[in-house]
Amino acid sequence: MTLFLNLITIVMYFYFGKLNPDITVFGIPSTYLEFCFLGLSLQMIMGTSLATVNGGIYSEILSGTWSYLLYQFNFVEYSIGSTLAGVFLSSLSVFAALFLAYFLMGSFYVISIQKVMLVIILFLLLIVAHMSISMIFASFTIYYQKDSGLISLIYQLMKTFTGIVFPISLLKGFPLVLSRALPLTYGLETLHSIVLTDHYNWQLIATNCSILVIASLIIGTIAMFLASKSIKHSKKHNKVDWY
Amino acid sequence: MAIKEINKVMEKFEYSELSTKFLLGFKATFYRNIKIIWQYKFTLLLGFVNTFAVASLFFYIGNLVPNQTISQDGYIVSSITYIFAGSMLVDISTRILTQSMNSFTSEMKQGTFETLATQPFGLKKYFVSEITFEVIYRMIFSLIYYIPVLLIFPVFRGLTLNFLSILSFMVVIICIILFFFSLSLLAANVTILVKRGREISMVIIGIMHLLSGSLFPLSLFPEWLRIIAYFSPMTLAVQSFRLCLFGQGTLADGMVWGSVVMLIIMSIIFLLLFNLTYKKIYSKIRSKGTLHEY
Numbered sequence: 001m002t003l004f005l006n007l008i009t010i011v012m013y014f015y016f017g018k019l020n021p022d023i024t025v026f027g028i029p030s031t032y033l034e035f036c037f038l039g040l041s042l043q044m045i046m047g048t049s050l051a052t053v054n055g056g057i058y059s060e061i062l063s064g065t066w067s068y069l070l071y072q073f074n075f076v077e078y079s080i081g082s083t084l085a086g087v088f089l090s091s092l093s094v095f096a097a098l099f100l101a102y103f104l105m106g107s108f109y110v111i112s113i114q115k116v117m118l119v120i121i122l123f124l125l126l127i128v129a130h131m132s133i134s135m136i137f138a139s140f141t142i143y144y145q146k147d148s149g150l151i152s153l154i155y156q157l158m159k160t161f162t163g164i165v166f167p168i169s170l171l172k173g174f175p176l177v178l179s180r181a182l183p184l185t186y187g188l189e190t191l192h193s194i195v196l197t198d199h200y201n202w203q204l205i206a207t208n209c210s211i212l213v214i215a216s217l218i219i220g221t222i223a224m225f226l227a228s229k230s231i232k233h234s235k236k237h238n239k240v241d242w243y
Numbered sequence: 244m245a246i247k248e249i250n251k252v253m254e255k256f257e258y259s260e261l262s263t264k265f266l267l268g269f270k271a272t273f274y275r276n277i278k279i280i281w282q283y284k285f286t287l288l289l290g291f292v293n294t295f296a297v298a299s300l301f302f303y304i305g306n307l308v309p310n311q312t313i314s315q316d317g318y319i320v321s322s323i324t325y326i327f328a329g330s331m332l333v334d335i336s337t338r339i340l341t342q343s344m345n346s347f348t349s350e351m352k353q354g355t356f357e358t359l360a361t362q363p364f365g366l367k368k369y370f371v372s373e374i375t376f377e378v379i380y381r382m383i384f385s386l387i388y389y390i391p392v393l394l395i396f397p398v399f400r401g402l403t404l405n406f407l408s409i410l411s412f413m414v415v416i417i418c419i420i421l422f423f424f425s426l427s428l429l430a431a432n433v434t435i436l437v438k439r440g441r442e443i444s445m446v447i448i449g450i451m452h453l454l455s456g457s458l459f460p461l462s463l464f465p466e467w468l469r470i471i472a473y474f475s476p477m478t479l480a481v482q483s484f485r486l487c488l489f490g491q492g493t494l495a496d497g498m499v500w501g502s503v504v505m506l507i508i509m510s511i512i513f514l515l516l517f518n519l520t521y522k523k524i525y526s527k528i529r530s531k532g533t534l535h536e537y
Contacts (some may be wrong), residue, residue: 008452013458022309155292
């Protein structure tokens with residue numbers, strides 16, 4: 001089902017690309033299709049990373065299995081395990097969609113081993129950053145026993161303001177500030193720099209990766225603090241098995 | 244023998260003199276849903292930001308089109324306005340269908356669906372009242388959410404509309420609502436059988452969104468895909484919606500009346516299908532004992 005939906009999204013932007021939007025005027029050395037394929041793939045994978053922990057815990061609370069889960073695992077173990085499983089499955093569907101798109105639409109990238117290694121490192125950094133954000137909202141879910149809906153909102157902001165289907169140089173004012181507050185913007189900028197150009201901009205790669213590492217550390221620490229407080233609160237008030 | 248017993252039970256619930264009247268049941272469903280929505284009032288506020296983000300995406304994509312104009316069906320319009328109109332219609336329709344599916348999925352997840360199914364009110368009446376509520380609620384809130392967005396992005400400013408095109412536009416809108424009401428009803432019916440409402444609605448919407456030409460003119464499709472696209476009621480709805488807005492289209496235009504007729508016919512077919520499949524699906528889940536499963 002996810003594979004099918006991913007394919008539909010890619011096909012839709014494939015036909016939009018036939019309107020010939022000129023991306024080179026924004027300093028991006030590629031066709032629109034190559035540009036948005038990268039963005040859509042990253043969005044699909046990072047969307048899973050963002051939604052998994054919070055969605056999983058809300059589901060456990062709804063199904064009444066949260067108390068049992070808490071007895072078996074700790075919060076960090078659960079977060080890492082469920083995120084990696086989710087990302088692995090969504091990556092499979094994204095790669096399958098890209099593979100099909102390659103045959104149907106003829107878009108492709110020439111990627112060296114060095115580029116693959118850089119992309120893997122970038123993926124890991126982005127997964128940690130998005131997992132940490134999800135953990136923060138999961139702690140609210142544990143505390144209030146309700147899904148706030150904030151993850152869906154962040155996902156929509158991510159889809160719009162991180163430069164997935166249009167270059168962020170189009171943004172001005174508050175949308176640009178919002179864009180710079182989202183980790184995916186840095187990830188996507190780096191990914192474009194690695195995959196779409198032959199000469200690496202090492203300064204950009206190093207700066208963006210450092211931002212992602214620092215952001216992950218800060219968000220991760222806050223997430224763990226909030227989660228431990230929420231779990232303590234629900235244990236103290238005997239609400240672990242509530243809904 | 245077992246099936247006969249199930250049918251007897253169902254008839255008892257549906258035709259019993261003790262059964263609550265439809266209007267009373269609808270009122271009860273209405274109050275219950277209002278109470279649930281009020282518990283999630285924070286989510287209601289988030290809707291404004293979410294709609295702003297969705298609309299911004301259309302706005303910036305529209306900026307990418309060369310010369311920022313698109314011509315179709317005899318009218319030329321700004322690409323931003325063109326994409327905005329089509330995508331806004333698809334966005335609102337998506338919300339209606341997804342909300343309707345989510346409400347049933349949520350009942351099943353929480354284990355309250357079984358109780359609702361065995362109420363003297365009758366499951367069928369509950370289906371109709373629940374979907375009616377969700378369609379009305381989503382319509383009203385989508386319109387409220389789009390008011391500030393349209394003030395921030397004044398994409399529809401300067402449009403020249405005459406009385407007939409406004410009238411035709413309203414008829415198209417009513418037909419779209421009727422279509423999504425009947426589609427939601429049928430999809431909800433399938434949801435109780437396969438238990439995956441959200442996924443079903445996402446696939447339906449995904450296909451309709453792609454074929455509707457909300458982001459680009461249908462002339463970009465190859466011939467075979469364009470023919471398929473015109474079999475989707477949403478495609479005709481989006482095209483006639485734009486024609487009334489930008490090309491002063493009226494019900495006299497083939498595209499507009501064609502879409503109205505198509506939407507009405509599809510709505511009737513879906514309502515009939517719901518009526519035909521409802522009892523069978525209900526019997527099946529009861530005889531299989533999967534009513535309480537998720």
